[in-house]
Amino acid sequence: MIPRGSEYSIVLTDGTKVFLNAGSEIYYPVAFSGDQREVGLKGEAYFEVAPNPEQPFIVEAGGIQTRVLGTSFNIQAYRNEKSVYTTLLTGSLRVAVADGGDAVVLTPGREAIWEKGSGAIQVEAVNAEDAIAWRYGNFIFEEEDIEVVMRMLSRWYEVEFVFDGGRKEKHTFSGRMSKDESLDT
Numbered sequence: 001m002i003p004r005g006s007e008y009s010i011v012l013t014d015g016t017k018v019f020l021n022a023g024s025e026i027y028y029p030v031a032f033s034g035d036q037r038e039v040g041l042k043g044e045a046y047f048e049v050a051p052n053p054e055q056p057f058i059v060e061a062g063g064i065q066t067r068v069l070g071t072s073f074n075i076q077a078y079r080n081e082k083s084v085y086t087t088l089l090t091g092s093l094r095v096a097v098a099d100g101g102d103a104v105v106l107t108p109g110r111e112a113i114w115e116k117g118s119g120a121i122q123v124e125a126v127n128a129e130d131a132i133a134w135r136y137g138n139f140i141f142e143e144e145d146i147e148v149v150m151r152m153l154s155r156w157y158e159v160e161f162v163f164d165g166g167r168k169e170k171h172t173f174s175g176r177m178s179k180d181e182s183l184d185t
Contacts, residue, residue, distance in 0.1 A: 001025045002043070004158040007135070012039075015050035016057065021134050023078065023155040044076040046135050049091075060098060064114050064121075068093040073106075074131045080151055086112040087131035095121060137179045146171040157183045 002008045002020045009019045013031045020026060024043025032038075032055065041061040049057045051070025059066045062077030062084040071091025077084040086095045088106040095112040096103035101119035104112055111126040133140040139156075141149055150161035156179055 004154075005156055012037075012050075014052065014055075014057075017048040019046040019135050021045065021155070041075055041077055043078050044074070044134070046072070046074045046132050048072045063098050063116060064112075065096050065098045066093055067096070074128075074135075076131075078151070078155075081148070082116060084114045084116065085131070086114075087126060087128050089128045089132070097121065133176075134179070138176060139179060140176050141173050143172045143174055146173050149173045153183070159183065 002022055002024045004022050006022055007020065009017065010026075011017050012028055014037055016037070018026060021044040024041070024045055026045060027040035036056050036058055037052070038058045038060065041059055047059065049068050049070050049072070053069050057068045059075060061075045062079070064075075064077065064084045064086065066073070066075060066086055068091065071093055072089040073093055074087045074089070075084070086093070086106065088108050088110055090108055092105060092107055094103060094105050095114075097114060097119060102121040104121050104123050106112055106123065109125055109128050111124050111128075111131065113122045113124065130140045130142065139152065147163060154160055
């Protein structure tokens, strides 16, 4: 697992580049064989998949299966989040609920959102660059629920936030900050 406050990048044997965010794990074979390239992900990673139409690249993450031939995309599938987000930057990919539920094909600038335990996947237009801001050392929040923001910050700053009591209204946060800033700042 990538420790809190850290990032890590690897190049798989097929030439695919993977950038892992804090609190993430990836499972992959020493060498890809057979008719597909398959990896497992817990957490968040940005992929630049080496093209190979003869051997599709498949990511299993949080109950979602993402199948690509050669593209760049981000998957956020942390265990403590209620949804899995797959954001496409270039190319195209197919996202499906792993147990045979809904399936969608994404085009660049679109994000597949699957609420864990449901059978349906929503697709929304997004600023894909915001989804990978973490890879370039930034946090970008656009009307994000404060509890989601706190979970993201806790993965980076090695702290746990506690919410005391129930909330009656939704509190959101928008902003941009560098991951190099201290939490106090």
